[in-house]
Amino acid sequence: MSAITRILPKRRLSRWMGHLMHWEGPKWWTNLSIKSFANMYNINLDEAEKSYNEYTSIGDFFVRRLKSGIRPIGEGFAVHPADSKITQCAAIDGGTLIQAKGITYSLKGFTQDPEAEKKWAGGMFMTYYLCPTDYHRVHSPVDGEITDVRYMPGQLWPVNEWSTTNIKDLFTVNERVLIEIQTELGPVGVMFVGATNVGYICLSFDESIKGNQKGPHIFQHKKYTPEILTHKGAELGMFRMGSTVVMLYPPAFRQKYEGKMDLGPVVRVNAPLTGKI
Structure with missing residues (x-):
């Protein structure tokens, strides 16, 4: 393969x-x-x-929408951003994230943000895998203000289990879009990771950002002034086929939620982060 x-x-x-x-x-x-x-x-x-x-x-x-009210918004600081399977959830220590067992990748390389370690080192990350069965729109897991978007062109490797365990730095070489949301606990990152047949990432609040288009593929960093208000359950964007979302949470989130989340293998968008691991 x-x-x-x-x-x-x-x-x-x-x-x-x-x-x-x-x-x-x-x-x-x-x-x-x-x-x-x-x-x-x-x-x-x-x-x-x-x-x-x-x-x-x-x-x-x-990329169908769901019937209104079918995914009620849970209580608490954060909810799940997508119908998906959680494949990784851990602390962000040493400026690295876990790709698969024994395989890590760089937070700074992943985000292409020189301030990434200041924002998220010591926090937590969660990796959500969307398969073709799933609803493919991604929603905001938090209330806050969208301050930045980074579009990072790259490869379109598959993001299945074989790829995550065999392709080094998979998530730092694939095309991706990072949405940064400022919240009461600090900055929260929502990373859309493209894959084979999933390069077309669209944002609901900014139609100028689109993945895998013809022409030159150039890194983009957009700062929004004024910031764009968002809230839990608000639509952020969509994948044209199944792929991956990686959530980046600041240290204050880890202090509040570590050991208190029920992270079953399959979750639904807008469901609360409650229970215990």
Whole structure:
């Protein structure tokens, strides 16, 4: 798998896959494709905002919104940002995060923020993996103000279990977008990590930031003045296919929550961080 994956044109392949997923073919074909896709991945159609036959393509269905109120917002400082599986949760010590057992990566390299260790070293991180079954919009886990966004172009390696255990610095070489939210406990980072077939990351509050587009891929750092007010449950953006979100929390969060979170393997967006590990 490694040799094949290394030589594939992952960015171009991902763009082609995106075009295919959003192809609006004959209505009978679109309906059949969406229904087959939902059956294949055991997607609960009753949770979708619209009936499956109202979507124009598999891609349109993939980034479907949910019915209003179906994911109530939990209490507490933070909630989960996505329907997903939690693959890692630990303290940020030594300026590193855990990619997989025995494999770490640099906080500074991951964020491309020279102030990253000042903000998040000594805090906590949580890694959420979204598979095709999941709802693919990402919501704010906290109340606060969006101050910065960093777009970091890169590769589009898969982010499955094989990749996280075999590709060094996977999360620092893949394309990603970091949203920084200032909160009462300090800065919170929401990192969208792209992957093969998932390079197209879109932000709901800033349409100028989009992943894996044609043309030059240049690092961008945007500061918002005034800041953009957000709140728990507010939509931040979406993936066009399954991928990963990494949450970065400051030391004050760790002091408040360490040992007090119920981190089951599968969580739902807006669910509270409650219980005990």
